[in-house]
Amino acid sequence: MKNNTFAELGEVLREEKNFIIFTHISGDADTLGTGTALCKALRNLNKKAYIAVEDEVARNLKFLDWDREDDFPMMIFFDEFEQSSENFHWRDSYLDDEKKNGYVSICVDCGDFTRFPKRESLFKNGKITMCIDHHKTTEPFCDYNYIDPEAAATAEIIYGVLVENGIAITEEIAKSIFAGITTDTGNFQYSNTRKLTHEIVAKLYDIRDNYNDVSVEIYETSPVSRLLLQSDIIGRLELFSRGKGCISYVTQEMLKFRDAQIDDSEGVVSALRSIDGVEVAAFLKERQEGDIKVSLRAKNDVDVAEISQRSGGGGHRKAAGFSLDMPMNEAVEFVRKQLESVLDCRKANM
Numbered sequence: 001m002k003n004n005t006f007a008e009l010g011e012v013l014r015e016e017k018n019f020i021i022f023t024h025i026s027g028d029a030d031t032l033g034t035g036t037a038l039c040k041a042l043r044n045l046n047k048k049a050y051i052a053v054e055d056e057v058a059r060n061l062k063f064l065d066w067d068r069e070d071d072f073p074m075m076i077f078f079d080e081f082e083q084s085s086e087n088f089h090w091r092d093s094y095l096d097d098e099k100k101n102g103y104v105s106i107c108v109d110c111g112d113f114t115r116f117p118k119r120e121s122l123f124k125n126g127k128i129t130m131c132i133d134h135h136k137t138t139e140p141f142c143d144y145n146y147i148d149p150e151a152a153a154t155a156e157i158i159y160g161v162l163v164e165n166g167i168a169i170t171e172e173i174a175k176s177i178f179a180g181i182t183t184d185t186g187n188f189q190y191s192n193t194r195k196l197t198h199e200i201v202a203k204l205y206d207i208r209d210n211y212n213d214v215s216v217e218i219y220e221t222s223p224v225s226r227l228l229l230q231s232d233i234i235g236r237l238e239l240f241s242r243g244k245g246c247i248s249y250v251t252q253e254m255l256k257f258r259d260a261q262i263d264d265s266e267g268v269v270s271a272l273r274s275i276d277g278v279e280v281a282a283f284l285k286e287r288q289e290g291d292i293k294v295s296l297r298a299k300n301d302v303d304v305a306e307i308s309q310r311s312g313g314g315g316h317r318k319a320a321g322f323s324l325d326m327p328m329n330e331a332v333e334f335v336r337k338q339l340e341s342v343l344d345c346r347k348a349n350m
Contacts (some may be wrong), residue, residue, distance in 0.1 A: 226260060
């Protein structure tokens with residue numbers, strides 16, 4: 001199935017009235033930035049639009065939920081919905097229109113239903129479904145799809161959708177798009193940064209002349225607990241395959257000890273990858289006992305998306321991940337062996 005055009009996506013955005021936007025679990029600035037940009041753009045077109053989330057937004061990304069002056073909230077938590085075996089029942093009166101007249105489901109930065117598992121039925125109940133994404137492992141699974149693995153961030157794509165369809169990008173929308181791009185490119189340092197990325201950001205500066213406030217919110221609002229937790233994580237790192245691989249982890253016990261949140265560990269995997277000589281870094285998060293999220297980052301030629309797909313995950317060539325259902329000690333051993341098999345094989349073939 002090929003991509004739809006921006007014009008075809010725009011026709012849906014203009015013709016339909018009710019929208020629910022789906023961001024992925026453990027939301028980062030790209031999915032939340034893209035989601036809030038699209039939500040506000042739709043509201044500016046006098047549409048009813050909401051973002052359905054199923055977990056708490058990271059502290060340093062709460063600034064993206066800037067639509068608080070409206071009569072209706074922008075982000076709605078999954079626990080505000082009641083699910084039966086057949087369909088969803090809406091508890092909140094401000095969602096009555098969606099219940100009566102149907103809605104369009106749009107997932108952003110999500111490659112499949114595993115990226116929003118508790119909301120799958122809610123998504124499928126949409127009268128039209130749409131996927132906007134940039135992961136190389138994503139296969140079209142909606143009525144409308146736009147998947148561009150060359151895009152540095154899904155926020156780049158939503159910028160194109162809005163511009164090509166003549167939908168105004170306000171300062172607040174530009175702020176959300178910038179947040180998605182700056183984080184998914186590692187402040188424009190990652191190899192996914194391209195000429196078009198800088199051209200889009202230059203256009204954003206035509207709309208809003210300074211984004212320092214975005215950078216401060218994302219990168220310079222760390223509580224002490226975050227730094228102490230990351231110190232603990234770095235202290236547990238292990239090198240293997242002659243220093244080509246690096247792995248570390250965080251458990252719920254570690255979070256409790258530092259009175260920290262799971263999002264306080266964000267960025268650690270990039271720090272592990274930055275170690276001289278490391279080609280692949282792995283970071284494991286214990287979301288709850290037996291539920292492990294694995295993040296992989298590659299520096300050179302290792303395709304971590306391919307490695308992740310073997311365990312039911314996916315992502316990009318140099319940034320990917322998957323989930324495991326096992327104790328942390330077993331998960332660390334499993335991931336290490338997976339990476340050793342790749343790194344040691346590369347050494348033998350060199």
